[in-house]
Amino acid sequence: xxxxxxxxxxxxxxxxxxxxxxxxxxxxxxxxxxxxxxxxxxxxxxxxxxxxxxxxxxxxxxxxxxxxxxxxxxxxxxxxxxxxxxxxxxxxxxxxxxxxxxxxxxxxxxxxxxxxxxxxxxxxxxxxxxxxxxxxxxxxxxxxxxxxxxxxxxxxxxxxxxxxxxxxxxxxxxxxxxxxxxxxxxxxxxxxxxxxxxxxxxxxxxxxxxxxxxxxxxxxxxxxxxxxxxxxxxxxxxxxxxxxxxxxxxxxxxxxxxxxxxxxxxxxxxxxxxxxxxxxxxxxxxxxxxxxxxxxxxxxxxxxxxxxxxxxxxxxxxxxxxxxxxxxxxxxxxxxxxxxxxxxxxxxxxxxxxxxxxxxxxxxxxxxxxxxxxxxxxxxxxxxxxxxxxxxxxxxxxxxxxxxxxxxxxxxxxxxxxxxxxxxxxxxxxxxxxxxxxxxxxxxxxxxxxxxxxxxxxxxxxxxxxxxxxxxxxxxxxxxxxxxxxxxxxxxxxxxxxxxxxxxxxxxxxxxxxxxxxxxxxxxxxxxxxxxxxxxxxxxxxxxxxxxxxxxxxxxxxxxxxxxxxxxxxxxxxxxxxxxxxxxxxxxxxxxxxxxxxxxxxxxxxxxxxxxxxxxxxxxxxxxxxxxxxxxxxxxxxxxxxxxxxxxxxxxxxxxxxxxxxxxxxxxxxxxxxxxxxxxxxxxxxxxxxxxxxxxxxxxxxxxxxxxxxxxxxxxxxxxxxxxxxxxxxxxxxxxxxxxxxxxxxxxxxxxxx
Numbered sequence: 051x052x053x054x055x056x057x058x059x060x061x062x063x064x065x066x067x068x069x070x071x072x073x074x075x076x077x078x079x080x081x082x083x084x085x086x087x088x089x090x091x092x093x094x095x096x097x098x099x100x101x102x103x104x105x106x107x108x109x110x111x112x113x114x115x116x117x118x119x120x121x122x123x124x125x126x127x128x129x130x131x132x133x134x135x136x137x138x139x140x141x142x143x144x145x146x147x148x149x150x151x152x153x154x155x156x157x158x159x160x161x162x163x164x165x166x167x168x169x170x171x172x173x174x175x176x177x178x179x180x181x182x183x184x185x186x187x188x189x190x191x192x193x194x195x196x197x198x199x200x201x202x203x204x205x206x207x208x209x210x211x212x213x214x215x216x217x218x219x220x221x222x223x224x225x226x227x228x229x230x231x232x233x234x235x236x237x238x239x240x241x242x243x244x245x246x247x248x249x250x251x252x253x254x255x256x257x258x259x260x261x262x263x264x265x266x267x268x269x270x271x272x273x274x275x276x277x278x279x280x281x282x283x284x285x286x287x288x289x290x291x292x293x294x295x296x297x298x299x300x301x302x303x304x305x306x307x308x309x310x311x312x313x314x315x316x317x318x319x320x321x322x323x324x325x326x327x328x329x330x331x332x333x334x335x336x337x338x339x340x341x342x343x344x345x346x347x348x349x350x351x352x353x354x355x356x357x358x359x360x361x362x363x364x365x366x367x368x369x370x371x372x373x374x375x376x377x378x379x380x381x382x383x384x385x386x387x388x389x390x391x392x393x394x395x396x397x398x399x400x401x402x403x404x405x406x407x408x409x410x411x412x413x414x415x416x417x418x419x420x421x422x423x424x425x426x427x428x429x430x431x432x433x434x435x436x437x438x439x440x441x442x443x444x445x446x447x448x449x450x451x452x453x454x455x456x457x458x459x460x461x462x463x464x465x466x467x468x469x470x471x472x473x474x475x476x477x478x479x480x481x482x483x484x485x486x487x488x489x490x491x492x493x494x495x496x497x498x499x500x501x502x503x504x505x506x507x508x509x510x511x512x513x514x515x516x517x518x519x520x521x522x523x524x525x526x527x528x529x530x531x532x533x534x535x536x537x538x539x540x541x542x543x544x545x546x547x548x549x550x551x552x553x554x555x556x557x558x559x560x561x562x563x564x565x566x567x568x569x570x571x572x573x574x575x576x577x578x579x580x581x582x583x584x585x586x587x588x589x590x591x592x593x594x595x596x597x598x599x600x601x602x603x604x605x606x607x608x609x610x611x612x613x614x615x616x617x618x619x620x621x622x623x624x625x626x627x628x629x630x631x632x633x634x635x636x637x638x639x640x641x642x643x644x645x646x647x648x649x650x651x652x653x654x655x656x657x658x659x660x661x662x663x664x665x666x667x668x669x670x671x672x673x674x675x676x677x678x679x680x681x682x683x684x685x686x687x688x689x690x691x692x693x694x695x696x697x698x699x700x701x702x703x704x705x706x707x708x709x710x711x712x713x714x715x716x717x718x719x720x721x722x723x724x725x726x727x728x729x730x731x732x733x734x735x736x737x738x739x740x741x742x743x744x745x746x747x748x749x750x751x752x753x754x755x756x757x758x759x760x761x762x763x764x765x766x767x768x769x770x771x772x773x774x775x776x777x778x779x780x781x782x783x784x785x786x787x788x789x790x791x792x793x794x795x796x797x798x799x800x801x802x803x804x
Contacts, residue, residue: 051102053077053112055085055095056130058154060140060403064098068109077112080120080127082153084113094154096122096145121153121362123380125418132414138712138776138799139404147404148378152355162248163592164221166198166235169242174210181243190234195243197228201598221246223595226588229532250350260339265304272298275448276305282444283422288413290392290438291426293448294457294687295658296622299426300330302448303388304337306424307369311341315385315421317369320412322394323619324348324373328597329604334371343367345376348592374399374408377415384419387412391619392425392434393651398804405800409434428658429651429689432696436707458629458660458667460685465633466674476572477564477632482670483576485628490580490609494627498569498612499656501636503586504528505568506561509536509547513556518545524753529561530588531571541755569632570612577610585613618656627667629660634673634681641750643705644804646680650692653684704765706802710772712779713800714762716746718792721758727795728760731786738778739764757796 051074054064067085069077077083077100085095094116130148134141146154172181178199185191199205201224203214225232238244268276275291279302282289293299307317319334321327324346334342343366345357360366361380370376374397389397389409397408409425416423425434425443438445451457463479473480477500486496508526510517518527520538527536527545536545550557561568566586574582583589583599590596602608604623611617637649653671661667673681683692701708716731718724728746735743745762752759766775783797 051077051100052105052109053083053097054099054101055083055112056098056145057085057087057093057095057142058145058149059093059142060146061142062140064141065095066105066109067112069100070111073112073115076115078120079124080122082116082121084116086110086113096149098127119362121149121358121380123362123382125384125415126378126380128418129377129411129415133404133406133411135776136410137404137406137801138779143403147375147399147402147406150354150358151351153358162250164246165218165249166202166221166224167218167245167247168198168202168204169245172243173204173207175207178204178207184241184243185238188237190230191237194224194228194230194234195238198224198238198244201227217598219598220592220594223592223598226591226595250352258335258339260341261337262308264337265308266301268301268305269298269452271448271450272302272452275446276302278446279306279424279444282446286442286444287417287421288423288425288437288442289444289446290430290434291424291446291448292430292435292438292689293426293428294451295428295655296451296455296661297428297448298452299390299448300333300622301452303390303424303426304334306386306388307334307338310386311338311368313385315383316366316381317386317388318376318379318381318384318412318415319369319371319388320376320390320397320408321371321373322391322396323616324596326391326619326621327371327373328600329622330371334369338369341368343370345370345372345379347373347375348596374406374411377408377411381419384416384421386421387416387423389413389423389425391427391655393427393429393431394619395648395804396619398802400800403798405803407802407804410802429654431651432647432693432700433707435693436697455661456666457687458657458669460657460669460671460687462676462681462685463670463672464674464676465672475576477569477672478572478576478630479670479672482630482632482672485668485670486577486610486630489628490577492627493625495603495606495609495611495623495625496628496630497617497623497626497656497659498573498610498630498632499614499617500564500566500569500612500632501614501652502528502563502565503567503588503614504537504539504565505531505571506565507563508561509559510562511551511554511556512558512560514551514554516551516553518548522754522756524751528565531561531567540751564632566612566614573610573612580610581608582610582612583608585611585616587614590616615652615656617659618652621659623659626659627661627665629657629667629669631656631669631671634671635675638673638675638678638680643700643703646692647696650680650684650689654687654689657684704767708768710766710768710770710801711803712764712766712775713803714764714779714782715796715798715800716760716762717757717796717798718794719756719758721753723792723795724758724760727786727792727797728762730789730792731782731797732762734782734785735762735764735779738782739766739775742766 051069052066053069054066079097081097082094084092087093130141130144133144201219203216206213279289310317343357389412392409399406413423437443463481468474468479489496506529508517509529518536520527523538523540528539530537534547566584570584585599603611657669660669716724716728732746742765746760749759749761786792786797
């Protein structure tokens with residue numbers, strides 16, 4: 051007997067091993083086996099097939115079998131094979147992306163985080179006064195202690211008891227929240243005021259009994275949409291639910307989930323961002339209790355292993371809520387897949403391979419189980435809406451908000467004119483500041499949207515114009531003021547902020563532009579009494595930080611939220627009356643054929659956070675291009691107009707949905723070698739694809755992590771054989787690999803890029 055196995059390394063196919071007689075009864079598809087490779091290396095592979103076909107080479111023996119039962123189901127294996135083929139990666143890449151690290155070894159160990167709690171001697175109201183006296187000479191220690199008490203709810207101490215449940219934050223969370231260093235925390239620990247301990251990260255949901263009676267009744271419009279979805283399922287396996295923001299799409303999903311569970315089938319519910327799972331988890335747990343499982347990359351590896359194993363057990367979760375990686379989980383009775391906010395770019399894996407789109411992968415997964423798929427959004431992607439309007443998908447619309455609340459009013463502010471007249475206060479127009487002040491004074495909340503994190507996107511010398519750049523990447527460095535470092539957002543490398551300009555020795559360097567950190571600083575100066583929080587990658591390193599930020603804003607402990615695109619993605623807040631888009635032009639002025647589409651979606655989504663409960667919300671949209679067509683379409687909530695313009699442009703220039711696009715990337719440390727390899731590859735591809743090939747060109751960022759990059763674009767119009775096209779692209783890749791001059795050149799593909 052022989053076994054074809056999948057290795058956790060980027061190999062294009064399977065490796066074949068002999069099955070020793072002693073293991074013949076144990077080896078079967080889907081099980082993990084230990085196999086030797088090279089000299090002294092042993093890998094945990096997964097068996098794809100067992101057969102008796104003698105290969106034309108000498109095989110090595112499988113060493114041992116790790117499982118009594120398969121950890122990979124047949125449907126999962128088929129999905130892996132489809133992904134490797136369609137996205138032009140190796141099946142080894144899919145294995146690495148799909149399986150938690152703990153299942154790639156014989157054993158796994160839980161991860162721990164360092165947490166902070168209050169010292170036992172200080173757990174009373176009187177003792178806390180003593181604690182503040184002990185740190186009275188250190189303002190940083192006073193601030194950290196106050197921030198810790200707020201985070202943990204020890205600030206609700208009355209006598210020797212707290213009126214709110216105490217929650218110990220992680221040390222990293224406290225450091226991020228308080229903008230301090232671990233040295234300050236250590237000083238408080240040395241005084242005995244705070245204590246550190248380690249706890250295992252992550253717990254499986256044991257969330258109590260299901261309570262289906264807690265489902266809200268559907269409104270008339272929702273009931274009509276629900277019936278239309280079920281009717282559409284009779285003809286279509288995929289239905290696009292196009293519902294305006296706050297129209298109650300989630301309640302529809304809940305009713306569809308309940309119906310699926312009543313049929314004894316499972317549900318996969320995908321969200322684009324981990325942040326969204328916080329609110330959605332609370333909402334779904336109220337109804338489905340312990341039937342609900344959560345799965346995403348912020349969970350510890352040990353917990354992800356446990357969920358994987360639970361899904362293979364006799365009592366799996368009936369509903370899985372997760373980000374894109376949840377498509378890899380095993381399901382035995384999958385009946386429904388929901389892809390919420392289906393337009394979101396977060397569903398696309400950029401690096402490393404496989405560069406898959408979770409929406410397309412989820413649709414394929416559902417098809418393999420004979421399940422149905424619902425794609426939900428207020429701003430459908432061009433491809434999904436095209437598929438719905440041409441009959442490939444079903445289409446159901448919800449055009450009114452729940453309780454007939456009006457869509458937010460959008461006011462456009464021309465900041466070019468205001469800057470010329472010197473009327474801007476940093477990134478804020480007078481109209482925006484007035485609207486935010488009125489909201490806060492009336493007990494409402496506001497959100498400010500700036501799609502750049504850090505303090506300033508670049509630093510410049512005022513005397514000679516020198517700008518610090520990353521030594522590994524072709525980008526300027528972003529200033530992060532609270533940590534006093536310059537950071538590259540491509541490779542992650544950090545640099546100390548220079549005390550003087552290395553070119554002219556001037557001490558007059560300044561930050562240019564506005565990131566969320568600077569917006570937070572500037573708005574504190576304007577509204578010193580506001581309770582401000584910032585939501586970006588820097589403040590949400592842990593999953594508990596996500597939950598705390600969202601819960602604090604939901605419950606009114608903070609009233610002004612500053613954030614990147616995270617705040618635009620389906621979050622539901624009751625008391626937000628004003629949303630400010632600080633600079634729409636950063637989204638529009640981007641050299642990509644999807645720039646207009648993505649800008650419209652992001653502005654519409656962040657606008658949709660305003661006025662979800664109660665009166666109509668207000669959006670202040672600041673731009674230097676008030677007459678741009680897409681700005682008018684946002685003001686009028688005109689998706690149809692935007693879509694018509696988009697389709698006319700896409701059809702003229704043969705872009706999706708009228709074609710499939712593949713980006714071909716060439717990388718090498720030497721710029722000249724990358725150039726030569728890209729031009730040779732381009733000439734070969736033109737012989738096959740003719741004028742369908744564009745480039746090679748340098749992308750916007752032409753060097754990342756010390757590798758020089760060139761990009762070719764291949765546009766394959768609808769009707770062209772994609773399978774044949776992929777074969778030709780792989781032949782071109784092999785042609786270059788076989789040329790000794792370019793043996794160290796990396797060539798990879800991004801299929802259906804975003």
